[in-house]
Amino acid sequence: MDRGGNFLERVYGIIEEESSGHTPLVNFKYPEELQEILRNDLDISEPVSNEELEKSVRKILQYSVKTNKHTFRNQLYGATDPYGLAGAWIAEAFNTSQYTFEVAPVFTLIELNVISRVLDMFGLSNGDGIFSPGGSISMMYALVAARYKAFPEIKSKGMKNLPEMTIYTSEDSHYSIMKAAHWLGFGTESVRTIRVNGSGQMITEELEVALKHDLSHQRYPVMVNVTAGTTVLGAIDDIEEISAICRKYKIWMHVDACWGGSLLLSPKFKIKLKGIENANSISWNPHKMAGAPLQCSLFLLSEKNLLHKANSAAAQYLFQQDKFYDVRYDTGDKSIQCGRKVDAFKLWMIWKARGIEGMAHMTEHTMELAEFCLQSVASKPGFRLVIAPMQCPNVCFWYIPSFMRHQVEDDSWWELMHKITPKIKELLTKSARLMVAYSPLRHHKNFFRIAFTFHPVLEDKHVLEMLQAIEECGEMITSDML
Amino acid sequence: MDRGGNFLERVYGIIEEESSGHTPLVNFKYPEELQEILRNDLDISEPVSNEELEKSVRKILQYSVKTNKHTFRNQLYGATDPYGLAGAWIAEAFNTSQYTFEVAPVFTLIELNVISRVLDMFGLSNGDGIFSPGGSISMMYALVAARYKAFPEIKSKGMKNLPEMTIYTSEDSHYSIMKAAHWLGFGTESVRTIRVNGSGQMITEELEVALKHDLSHQRYPVMVNVTAGTTVLGAIDDIEEISAICRKYKIWMHVDACWGGSLLLSPKFKIKLKGIENANSISWNPHKMAGAPLQCSLFLLSEKNLLHKANSAAAQYLFQQDKFYDVRYDTGDKSIQCGRKVDAFKLWMIWKARGIEGMAHMTEHTMELAEFCLQSVASKPGFRLVIAPMQCPNVCFWYIPSFMRHQVEDDSWWELMHKITPKIKELLTKSARLMVAYSPLRHHKNFFRIAFTFHPVLEDKHVLEMLQAIEECGEMITSDML
Numbered sequence A, B: 001m002d003r004g005g006n007f008l009e010r011v012y013g014i015i016e017e018e019s020s021g022h023t024p025l026v027n028f029k030y031p032e033e034l035q036e037i038l039r040n041d042l043d044i045s046e047p048v049s050n051e052e053l054e055k056s057v058r059k060i061l062q063y064s065v066k067t068n069k070h071t072f073r074n075q076l077y078g079a080t081d082p083y084g085l086a087g088a089w090i091a092e093a094f095n096t097s098q099y100t101f102e103v104a105p106v107f108t109l110i111e112l113n114v115i116s117r118v119l120d121m122f123g124l125s126n127g128d129g130i131f132s133p134g135g136s137i138s139m140m141y142a143l144v145a146a147r148y149k150a151f152p153e154i155k156s157k158g159m160k161n162l163p164e165m166t167i168y169t170s171e172d173s174h175y176s177i178m179k180a181a182h183w184l185g186f187g188t189e190s191v192r193t194i195r196v197n198g199s200g201q202m203i204t205e206e207l208e209v210a211l212k213h214d215l216s217h218q219r220y221p222v223m224v225n226v227t228a229g230t231t232v233l234g235a236i237d238d239i240e241e242i243s244a245i246c247r248k249y250k251i252w253m254h255v256d257a258c259w260g261g262s263l264l265l266s267p268k269f270k271i272k273l274k275g276i277e278n279a280n281s282i283s284w285n286p287h288k289m290a291g292a293p294l295q296c297s298l299f300l301l302s303e304k305n306l307l308h309k310a311n312s313a314a315a316q317y318l319f320q321q322d323k324f325y326d327v328r329y330d331t332g333d334k335s336i337q338c339g340r341k342v343d344a345f346k347l348w349m350i351w352k353a354r355g356i357e358g359m360a361h362m363t364e365h366t367m368e369l370a371e372f373c374l375q376s377v378a379s380k381p382g383f384r385l386v387i388a389p390m391q392c393p394n395v396c397f398w399y400i401p402s403f404m405r406h407q408v409e410d411d412s413w414w415e416l417m418h419k420i421t422p423k424i425k426e427l428l429t430k431s432a433r434l435m436v437a438y439s440p441l442r443h444h445k446n447f448f449r450i451a452f453t454f455h456p457v458l459e460d461k462h463v464l465e466m467l468q469a470i471e472e473c474g475e476m477i478t479s480d481m482l
Helices: A007-019 A031-037 A050-062 A082-094 A105-122 A135-150 A176-183 A204-216 A239-249 A260-265 A306-311 A344-379 A411-430 A460-476 B007-019 B031-037 B050-062 B082-094 B105-122 B135-150 B176-183 B204-216 B239-249 B260-265 B306-311 B344-379 B411-430 B460-476
Strands: A128-132 A165-170 A191-194 A220-227 A252-256 A281-284 A297-301 A383-385 A394-399 A435-441 A444-451 B128-132 B165-170 B191-194 B220-227 B252-256 B281-284 B297-301 B383-385 B394-399 B435-441 B444-451
Touching (some): A082 B082, A105 A260, A105 A281, A105 B031, A105 B050, A135 A252, A135 A306, A176 B135, A204 A220, A239 A252, A260 A344, A344 A383, A394 A411, A394 A460, B105 B128, B105 B260, B128 B135, B135 B165, B135 B176, B135 B252, B135 B281, B135 B297, B165 B176, B176 B191, B204 B220, B344 B444, B344 B460, B394 B411, B411 B435
Parallel strands (some): A220 A252, B165 B191, B220 B252
Antiparallel strands (some): A281 A297, A383 A394, B128 B297, B281 B297, B383 B394, B394 B444
16 A cells, blocks of 8 residues: 555544544634635645645644534534544445446445445335535435436436426425436426425425415425434434325425434434335435444435336446346446545444444434523523424524613614624634524524534533533624624 | 643654655455454543553554555555645644634635645636635535526526526546535436447537537536546546537536646646636646645536525524625625634645645656656556546556456456456455556446555556555466455
8 A cells, every 4th residue: 555655554543643632623724814824825836745744734733623523513514433534444445336246346345235224214125326525415316216216207208298396394304405407407496485384394284385386386396305313403204194195196205314313323322314215215314413433424215126117327438237247236327426425434433333323322322412502591591492382403593692781672683683692603703712603594593403423422421511601702792793 | 732641742743754765555355354353452431541542543554554555556646745745733722613703714715825826736826716625515515506597596496497408518527517416405316427439538419419409408417517627547538528518508617627637737737627717617626746735626617606595594693794804805604604714724724735746746746756656557568558648646556367368358357357356356465465446437347547646656667566565466366265
């Protein structure tokens, strides 16, 4: 193995030293400032020695965000599971592309194995699946499969002579459905965004009204996208009720469980996704809550062979039919990608090391911690929840600084709150105490979202520290800062 | 950092031991046989200790293909560049998603920096670009950009009311254009496959005839896909001539330089891609010839902001406009992905360590080696080239066993050759001497393709060993084996 001199051997040490306990979560600099600080390091005009490279790499990492810290609560992912990371490192080193058995014999079996196990978990035991480079691309897989199932001629003839198709999703669902509608040729106007109730769940009655309306106008409803874990609130649509509607009108039901799918790992919480076994397709990202390194994203279907029929192109140079082994193990032609990383190995490593019991335990711990956070927020002065009870481990709330309390909460008060939340975030980031998400949502002005993940494994005291950081930064705000 | 006990520390050693010099290229087992051998190892029903996990991982790697061996010539990638691998390991450990500056400050600057350097290299200095999860998805980026440029209303209105669009590509081009045509709603019938000449290059006169024909039938030619390095023969279309045609008819020219783009790293070979600076868009995969670990794939455009305009969805929870820093550094909304790996860091590491001179040198060495292989094939009895001269470092040839020589080469003779090539491959694989690609192509019966990559760095003797292995396995063939 060419090690680049001794560089490869040193990588583990560099990573560990630059992400260990004492390193700050973030050392925030403005873009131009950072560019200036790292000018020589970023420059690639001349080759450098291993020693100089190591110096630059260390500096790069010192200014990078440490997603492995418990105070990184900015996104729906966090620290990696160490076994998942080991799997990622091995997969990178072995540089395997997952399309044919001949180049990826064991990894092919591992992918089949993991997919089969995950299909069981979702109640689609006779289905099929594939690892995809993220939830947005899984959304495209779903729409492509739904459309192909309805109109197989799309593959050769395109959209031209097909009826007008419509797509249904909640207003709180992930934006990738809009990008997919554009790319796949439906257009964003074909997406019906159905309103949500106070808990952030699609209002099923309004879904049915929209479906009836489109049907009566000779449109073809091609897919209903059910969200199991919305990005901001963590809401889980009523899958059972929607699946009854989809059955009634014979419409493809896709469940975007990229975030909430991890709840199925626990017997205690799987009830929250009841009805998901009726889905035609499902997406789940173990790289979110479950801590697989990015990307680790599954697209599943209840129907076998559909994925292959829809997507195959039978390239002669890759998927030769006169090979000396059973070419049904060349699974790559069902993918939209050609070369494809062996992301399955990351999930396999986690599952092999921890077992389903270990993963159930992590799910339950994550949910308990989120519940503790929710209860703490509910009881602390100045904090106010956006919604409760919690569906996924998302806790959404405002922090109302003292000087804003006991006032009439009219429009201008809320406009001020809308500015206060990002300002608190700025103080939190610059002081490296916490990176936390904020967002407006529908009529709600900017609020915080803390989402919990399996890693790093937190304790109650960490939650209290986060809330304290928010409170302390919130109390630094004065009206002239806004 | 949670290390999974001591598991993470041990990974480097495991990788090195299981891929070092003495390990065989491949230990081929048939799928069912392999499943049986690894039954307990693959099983994930119960958690295992670190010791058991390590045992299983080592066994998995022992049956995996060692793409780092010089005898792995099965695909258009090979061993990884060690600096690129270091970059991959670091990126995985830091688990960074590339969409906003706040979570990926330095990696954002690195991506901008690398893209800018690569744009210069391709002569699109004022352009834009993005890292994508592979060449097939880059092909979709190209078609989406070309279509959006022609009909921006596609984004909201979809394909329904647009004129019939047509796409042009050579018959030897990559199959991903067919998959893209399906996904994006054009349909595969909208793809005009233009015939190639004896060197595998698109016949430009036939391109123009096809364009005129479609234009006279009120169709809208939306994109010409020029291939700079076809998958099998390594042919480079006449970019300059095609760009003149595209200019004349005002059609988007995309250059699929996924394979051949690496030639631009060398001043000596860049002439081969003359005219590429006229492209509207280009794709290049440094994970192929240049040895970046999979995936490392760039999509480039000559027009700034188009990518953002075409693809943005302005998600409120991620791309907030009221952030405390310059949100133009939140570059993720131009992507079709939401979360995205920092693949740029792998190329940056390689470039930083080696400099452009180092990469030029590797390009030249790779081409020299391929030329040596071509000359050897040309002069060795029993070997016959499919095409010469060489355009990219692909060498395509038949090995004709002694018993087949000096016969009339009629259809039945060629039918036998068609079976002989895969049979030699089988013997090569099972004896772990060489993994080499084979393919039929148009009227050509199954032949071998050896493609050369930067890594591992080979010498002439390795080439001779490969040819010797083919010859020896070829001579083992008897007519009753076919």
